[in-house]
Amino acid sequence: MIEVKNLSFGYKKRKPLYKNLNLDLPVGSIYGLLGKNGAGKSTLLKNFTGLLFPTSGALLVNGFTPAKRLPSFLQTIYFIPEEVYVPSLTINGYQKLFAPFYPLFNEEQFHAYLEQLEVQDAGKLNTFSFGQQKKFIIAFALACNTKILLLDEPTNGLDIPSKIRFRKLIASVFTEDKMIFISTHQIRDLDNLIDNVIIVDNGELLLQASLTEIENKLSFKVVDALPSENDLLYAEPGLRGYAVVSENKTSETTQVNLEYLFNAITGNPQKAKSIFNTK
Numbered sequence: 001m002i003e004v005k006n007l008s009f010g011y012k013k014r015k016p017l018y019k020n021l022n023l024d025l026p027v028g029s030i031y032g033l034l035g036k037n038g039a040g041k042s043t044l045l046k047n048f049t050g051l052l053f054p055t056s057g058a059l060l061v062n063g064f065t066p067a068k069r070l071p072s073f074l075q076t077i078y079f080i081p082e083e084v085y086v087p088s089l090t091i092n093g094y095q096k097l098f099a100p101f102y103p104l105f106n107e108e109q110f111h112a113y114l115e116q117l118e119v120q121d122a123g124k125l126n127t128f129s130f131g132q133q134k135k136f137i138i139a140f141a142l143a144c145n146t147k148i149l150l151l152d153e154p155t156n157g158l159d160i161p162s163k164i165r166f167r168k169l170i171a172s173v174f175t176e177d178k179m180i181f182i183s184t185h186q187i188r189d190l191d192n193l194i195d196n197v198i199i200v201d202n203g204e205l206l207l208q209a210s211l212t213e214i215e216n217k218l219s220f221k222v223v224d225a226l227p228s229e230n231d232l233l234y235a236e237p238g239l240r241g242y243a244v245v246s247e248n249k250t251s252e253t254t255q256v257n258l259e260y261l262f263n264a265i266t267g268n269p270q271k272a273k274s275i276f277n278t279k
């Protein structure tokens, strides 16, 4: 569970990035954290893990204040940064050194995940390719069985087969007592994986909603003629007509297209906020 109340954060005193951010995120979901480059995704994840401290406001993660970095808190959360660092150790050496920090670490799962991601035991980790290092850390993180898993741009550096394996693995390990955060600007990598969407821009929360809520409030269609300006949030011309995102005023639901959703929300922040009552 992550509870954020009136959180403000800035790298510089007079230039806040987040101002009065509010979020209530229960366990039992895979959250997609979306935003353009520089929107503040990594900054938010680092606040959640206690690597950065809020300037003001309250932040509780698994019932702990992350900034205190208590060992009892750190064993409940795993954060994979965009740029992973691996020491000059073998897979076994790494496991021996770091697994004891995570009481629910499962060695059998670790080796099964390495196999699924096709990571071979090939000497020192720092001689692995970037993609292999990333997959190694993903396998280790999943085997730690922490309640919260935060992945910052996890598919960066993965080839297409690895991206598919990654998605399958995340879907298969997820259980209702966990929450997984995947921050990315490669939105297609999240298709069929997430059930909740958070969109930030310029340190501002534009959307936090489940896919079910999005389906109820917005409609995603391909049409011959554009709907009225009032309901329209996004339109993209294509070969078969216009792909449009508009406010859904019917009880009919359509399948969410994450890329169009992202364009619709970031292109009309005020309208989107009023449709979803985002504060």
Ligand SMILES: Nc1ncnc2c1ncn2[C@@H]1O[C@H](COP(=O)(O)OP(=O)(O)OP(=O)(O)O)[C@@H](O)[C@H]1O
Binding pocket: 011, 017, 035, 036, 037, 038, 039, 040, 041, 042, 043, 044, 082, 185
């Ligand atoms: N250590 C830092 N010192 C000062 N400013 C920073 C620092 N790290 C990030 N920023 C600034 O904070 C803003 C948000 O950065 P952040 O890395 O959180 O964005 P992001 O959404 O993760 O971006 P990307 O998709 O490019 O990884 C950017 O304007 C960035 O320049």
